[in-house]
Amino acid sequence: MVEKTVCPIAKSQLVVGDRWTMLILRELFMGNCRFEGLQAQTEATPQMLAARIKKLEADGMTERFPYNTRPLRYEYKLTAKGQAFFPVVLALRAWGETWCKLPDEGLAVRLIHLHCGQDAGLGPTCQSCGAPLYQNELIQELGSKFKKERAARNKAFRTRTG
Amino acid sequence: MVEKTVCPIAKSQLVVGDRWTMLILRELFMGNCRFEGLQAQTEATPQMLAARIKKLEADGMTERFPYNTRPLRYEYKLTAKGQAFFPVVLALRAWGETWCKLPDEGLAVRLIHLHCGQDAGLGPTCQSCGAPLYQNELIQELGSKFKKERAARNKAFRTRTG
Numbered sequence: 001m002v003e004k005t006v007c008p009i010a011k012s013q014l015v016v017g018d019r020w021t022m023l024i025l026r027e028l029f030m031g032n033c034r035f036e037g038l039q040a041q042t043e044a045t046p047q048m049l050a051a052r053i054k055k056l057e058a059d060g061m062t063e064r065f066p067y068n069t070r071p072l073r074y075e076y077k078l079t080a081k082g083q084a085f086f087p088v089v090l091a092l093r094a095w096g097e098t099w100c101k102l103p104d105e106g107l108a109v110r111l112i113h114l115h116c117g118q119d120a121g122l123g124p125t126c127q128s129c130g131a132p133l134y135q136n137e138l139i140q141e142l143g144s145k146f147k148k149e150r151a152a153r154n155k156a157f158r159t160r161t162g
Numbered sequence: 163m164v165e166k167t168v169c170p171i172a173k174s175q176l177v178v179g180d181r182w183t184m185l186i187l188r189e190l191f192m193g194n195c196r197f198e199g200l201q202a203q204t205e206a207t208p209q210m211l212a213a214r215i216k217k218l219e220a221d222g223m224t225e226r227f228p229y230n231t232r233p234l235r236y237e238y239k240l241t242a243k244g245q246a247f248f249p250v251v252l253a254l255r256a257w258g259e260t261w262c263k264l265p266d267e268g269l270a271v272r273l274i275h276l277h278c279g280q281d282a283g284l285g286p287t288c289q290s291c292g293a294p295l296y297q298n299e300l301i302q303e304l305g306s307k308f309k310k311e312r313a314a315r316n317k318a319f320r321t322r323t324g
Contacts, residue, residue: 006267006307008258019179026171058221081261091253099198099243100177105168124286145168
């Protein structure tokens with residue numbers, strides 16, 4: 001892996017070129033921002049997750065804020081650099097939905113565009129009103145299969161960790 | 163890693179969640195589509211490269227076409243599924259150029275928009291004419307540093323392989 005390069009693709013891959021990291025970013029964009037929730041939904045081990053979160057922080061993608069003091073627990077939030085990654089996640093979603101799905105799986109997440117109140121579609125512009133899609137103008141509605149899948153992962157996590 | 167999921171991000175990562183694979187896709191989008199050229203510019207070992215190319219083919223991202231018969235040699239071309247990945251590469255480029263570069267590095271590649279003849283900028287729409295950017299309407303102009311970097315990799319490869 002070339003570390004000394006001016007190529008933005010190669011550089012981006014030094015930060016996000018890891019599938020676990022991409023799943024963590026997906027979760028943070030979904031508002032799932034505590035360690036246990038991330039563990040449940042990514043199905044990473046605590047060690048793998050902790051290493052990725054540490055690297056994301058070192059790369060300036062996330063910051064942590066305590067939400068509990070005894071014991072000390074943190075929430076992870078995307079920085080401006082992390083939030084600016086949203087168009088990549090949106091483009092990956094569009095490509096994945098179009099090219100990597102089975103016929104009966106349905107949309108994992110429907111995005112409602114607050115700007116016009118309609119289904120935003122796959123982007124990068126709103127299929128209903130044509131405006132560019134920004135993360136803070138979108139509401140996520142989970143499809144039934146993705147909702148079930150996530151509930152099952154939460155349940156399995158609770159069973160695993162007692 | 164969850165293999166049984168309807169999530170398009172998780173699914174996409176089963177195909178492209180590897181930094182070498184992303185570098186190979188970058189090269190194919192740049193028109194560098196033979197094994198030795200890919201080896202030179204990704205700096206992957208022949209084994210690593212062959213494994214990624216095989217997987218890209220199995221995932222329906224690339225196809226190979228012989229360009230020489232004795233010895234038999236192939237060119238790798240993006241399929242429709244592979245070409246549809248362009249918006250992700252474009253979004254990664256925009257994010258990487260904006261958030262991962264040093265001040266003096268300059269743009270790695272300038273994209274000229276054939277539609278209007280002007281600099282397309284970072285997308286997803288043309289900064290000059292506002293139209294959405296499609297790969298077949300863009301010409302790539304390598305920046306001086308990226309050009310030097312690529313020439314050095316080609317030279318190092320030729321030295322390595324005699």
